Amino acid sequence: MYGTQWPVVLLVTPLVGAALTPIIARRRAQLAGYWALFTFSIVSLAAAALTYQIHTQGEFSYYMGGWAPPIGIELRFDEFSASIAVICLVGWLSLLYCLGYAKHAIPERRIPYFYALMLLCLGGMNGFAVTGDIFNLFVFLEILSLAGYALVAITGDGIAELAAFKYLVMGAISSLSILLAIGIMYSLTGTLNMTDLAVRLSDVEPFPAAVAVAALTLGFCVKAALFPLHIWLPDAHSIAPSPVSAVLSGLVVKVGVLGMLRMFQILYASQVLDLTALNNVLMWLGAISIVMGALFAMVQDDIKMMLAYSTISNIGYIFLGLGLASTYGIIGASVHIFNHAIIKACLFLGAGSLIHQTGYRKLSDLRGVGKAMPITSAAIAVGAISIVGIPPTAGFLCKWYIALGAIEADRLFFAVALLFGALLIFVYYIRMLNAFYFMPPSHPEILEVGEAPLTMLIPIVILAILCLVMGIFGRIPLSFIEPAVINMLAPIGG
């Protein structure tokens, strides 16, 4: 039947496209960009079609090659899988941005590999979002992580390689931990399929299951850079080329969160463990992440470093929402997975343009850039206001829902912590806006630079508009997520 093969397109196209990139760009490196964009456009089309299908007919499964599990590979498209829409949106815009950016920022002979790695990373993420069994979850996780390590190091600077190495070490630990958990689960239940797992886990020994859950949580928390497991993030995200930072900060860290959501889906359904303790830990770590991320960000002068620390705060929001385990809380957390991806991509791409045009990356050097690059600066300002959660921007929804969730769960303290934490975040964003708009330039020649080329400007503007639109039309993502969360919490009477 026409259209039913979209899942294959979604997963296979980026892999094939990535493999072909170095061949196609053998003679002219710049061709790689167009090829990658073309390939990813097809992937995005598939993602759009699949998201629409989820929207119209609800949850459905796809069996690779028609083989039903346990033999075949199951792809499961539920509401959380709809994150492929955001992955493709941000990914596509970042690739478009690369067309203008890569020329100067990345050594020419590495450009084909750069695009190949981008495709792998994004394709791996799509796979992670839609896979229905935990072993493939691990496989896709490795694909995207390995591509991520390489992308951080792609410029070949000494510092970049060091940052990538740090990222690699932490990433390897988390991967091992996840693999261990998968092994334990398989030996306990004899299945890798998530739906089966949910059923079979309900009558296993609680202790080994608890070990598996702990290992999974550890693994995913490292990937998500939850405090105190965040140490790899600031360097990796600030040193990487800006479009890579956008993808890493907006999307790749969310892999950890999506993984947690998948784990919770299984655990809530099977009710094998009492999750109160785990949720408490997540809540506290989330709250601490918000505050610590903000405090670290406050003392940064490097614009990308600041944005990287702000990611840690935002991951804190999401984990706080997850840990609350109340309907509103998890809705808030899930919505923020999408919204933060858009906001942070907007900010990182914007910062990339500033650095690309002016050659400076410190706030004290970038003073007065608001007059030189008005559109980019305005987009960054919108992103900043959005990430702080001033209504009616995208960031507000998450704050509102998690606050409601905290009150619903009778934990007013966390609502207070969240809202005041958000205020701390504003302190450093206002420093940035002050530098852009209200301070005399420290390098007068900065006023001479113009806007970045259109391929870089357009993605930023689109993302900035989305920061506003996703807030005002917050119903759209919510209509997706709300039933999923209610389903997920149904077994524990949420």
Place this chain on the structure above:
Amino acid sequence: MEVVDIRPLLAPLLSLFCGILVFAVGERTWWRRFWSLSAAVVKLALVYSMLPGVLDGKIYSYSLIEFTPGIGLAFRVDALGMFFAIVSSSLWLITTVYAIGYMEQEHERARFFGFFALCVSTTVGIAFAENLLTLFLFYEMLTICTYPLVVHEETPEAMKAGRKYLVYTLLGGVFVLLGCAVTFQWAGTLSLSTAGILPASVGKQGLSLLFAAFVIGFGVKAAIMPLHGWLPSAMVAPAPVSALLHAVAVVKAGAFGIMRVVFCVFGVELLRDLGITVWLAALASVTIVLASIIAMTQDNFKRRLAYSTISQLSYIVLGVALLTPLAALGAIVHIANQAFQKITMFFVAGAIQRTTGRTNIHELGGIGYQMPFTMGAFTVAALGFIGVPLTAGFITKWYLSLGAMEAENGWVFVVVLITSSILNAGYWLPVVYMAFFKVPPGTHLHIKEAHWTLLIPTLICAVYVILLGSFAEVPGMPLSLARTAVEFFFGL
């Protein structure tokens, strides 16, 4: 009677588009003036076109979209909202004229007028908000939009004031948001269309804490002591900004928020049972007296005005906290009265600064010989603050006193009001005396008035102060609107 009408949405949208257009035309002066003025005129007409209906008891509403499930971005024009909207859009027009003259030589005028328009947009949004979340949304946007105006000078002092302003107001915003979330949990709605949504069953302690959170949140902008610290420092902003924002839009948004919380979220009945507003009344009384005393010690003209504002705003808070119909009437009417009186004074301060360069009060000896019309306007406003009959301030004091007598131990508050009148006389009359009578030797009548764009708005406001006081009972004047609002909230 509820009528669906798009005008409540158009009113804030108009200034929003005006702001965008002003940014778009950049440094082209003529177009900027054209858009600013025509938007102000059209908006005023739009708001006034709803006045007859509102006076007849009609309520215009428009629901834009479901912002989040269950809570829409919705607008609703009731008498109280209309009152606030009329005051702010009338003064927007007058202030725009003034600002065009005042900002002639300034830098970054596109930014200034753009954000100026955005501020008015958000203020009308606050006035017409149908639910607490919509109100909060505009309340926060107002904070953001005023920041570039406060730091307009870009001097270190201005940046510091801006920082202080943001910290205070955003902290307040957090309390409001917290209050909204808790209210939603307890009441299941955030609508502001009835006289009270919270159920009494929640318990006294919880409700008291919630009320405190709201009072702190809105009290920051209403500059209730000890939350007033941002206001005197924010006086570094250009005079039209101080005038419109710190006498009208920002501070009144806080006072208006408190009114909404008292009348629409809690309801008069519930608050009477709780008995917590007496604390608010006490706080307001302390603010009225203390701020007046501090104002006496200030030599900088605008700082004295700032402390006077703090004192006057607490009249409104006091009137609301007394929970009697007449006091509420006085409080609502004071939104208009204080606005016109205070804006006259700010205009005078700005005109003197632009014309003579003087900013301190001790330098004003004999200024009446040079700028008699400006100082005449000042005298009218000063008499208004003292509460002399036939000026706007008298109407406020009359109703506030009547309302206080209805309340328990009301005489205390009457004493506060009388003390305040004496103190007001104590710090405004010397200025009048200096201007006209304490003339340095050798001064002659040598009229060198401010530019007409500065003078005309000042005089109009001064005339209006007298109109508000002398013809308060004429239908269509603010008092009639305020009466409609009070009748609704008190179920009369």
